[in-house]
Amino acid sequence: MTDKQLNEIKFSVLDLAPVVEGGSPDQSFRNSVDLAQNVEKWGFTRYWMAEHHNMPFIASSATSIAISHIAHHTSTIRVGSGGVMLPNHAPLIIAEQFGTLETLFPGRIDLGLGRAPGTDQITAQALRRNLNGDANNFPAQLDELRGYFDPSLSTGINRVHAIPGEGLDVPIWLLGSSGFSAQLAGQLGLPFSFASHFSPNNTMGALDLYRRNFQPSSTLDEPHVMVGVNVIAADSDEEAERLATSLYQQFLNLIRNTNMLLQPPVDDMNEIWIEQEKQALQQQLGASIIGGPEKVRAELQNFLNDTQADEMMVISQIYDHDARLRSYEIVADIMNS
Template structure:
């Protein structure tokens, strides 16, 4: 069967996975190598995500890692997917990303999320206050405040981000809910939906975003990025084997277990690891996934784009073996 042409821009979402048998230093080195590889393969963006107190994730200091990745590459856009804004003062984020934009002009993206990116105890440690939910209530005001710090300086402005003022770092709103879609539409910002782990409201959120979109100077039209897990290999069977690492990680999430990214197992063995309700829940969370040979993956992604009318796709590919991960992104980039 012929595979239709697939022209939607592709980007990379990286959590700098710490794999079973590896460590954080190895994970960060692999992220640098993958960013360089993604640039050679023609990916548009390389984003890293903020998470805390997770043994399997090395991207907690997101701005620091963005700077290292930008320094190791030349042309690909590098950014956050995202910074969890309730964990930070808007001025600090503006200074961090304003500094990055000053060092790497026209290459930095700032994706913002409303969730804490961690558990409640760690959230308190990050924010140093007990009424953590109040911080999330302030999210719209914090986004507007952050936009102000990155905008051209005003004479009436008392507090300034230096560096930062005038850099106008592109801001994206990230989310998995209708709330984020509504806010992105109201502010006239591009919207990235986290369907790679929370796909339930994907279509409703995109409909809400497009229907309520208020054009802005920089974004006269709504712009949607959709997150998707991709494992691409020489055969469907090999890809299914590699994908079990992600399935096992999500199974661990269901059980409240954290740890490094597991080694893959045979798909038949996976059936002995989970109960029927656990399997259904993992499959639901991973519904936005494309797994198989290049031809299989392109067909699946083509169906996703047709369904969502996504302007871009951002690809998460947590594969235990680093060489297989590089190969997966390379196979995907070699479009039909």
């Protein structure tokens, strides 16, 4: 098999709508609109936002509303969820929400679905009122959701209709950080997106499981893989390493269970973390690509060689908005060359 080249695949954006120290959610959404308009101009394919709750540094909790806001301020880029955490919701509600989005912005909406809560268990309880809709029920919830869009997929008599939603073509992606959704996506013939940006050690196993289990469907004739990757790009390796300390601090705060906004970069992480924490972060963020343009190009190509992905979704958790824009601009230069 001939290795794919970076200019032969699609690149997309995952925006966590970061709330930075000294900033606010309204500023985060203004930044998101600015980023979306720029990456649309630079040729990125998708702009996805993710559902998280009770995390002060992420503003995209009402994901479908945030998607609508981005779609309203752009014109061609596909906009969607990376993802909606289906166990938090009644499938009918998601079908109606994304049916409405597809009606408002035809041909531009993606529905990426995850089975984790996107939060802690106490918050999951507050979201669901009970935990009956847990991850183990995900396949049944997915079947119900798909049946609202396409009644021919429904396993029972469908007396409830999603309006808007029914009859609309809203592409459904399964998202995962382990093998469960990889296998399910393969069996159903759906596109699969893997969270390499925080689960790098599981990437190759999950992609292999997806491809081995793939069954052609009305959606896809062959497997279609997207991989998420942290990219912190700057004009020099040194500046990129400094910018990446905001990402390190974010994950360090998750490990420590300390709720903080996205922190500004620091000169020396050794003043903040201990050795065990550093090792844990290196495991979790091991696939991150951090550097100047040439280093980023080489490491993206290596990652593509390993995964043979059809798309890459770039996540750049950078404190300074202008530096974040520059990081995506460098990726755009790479993908367009």
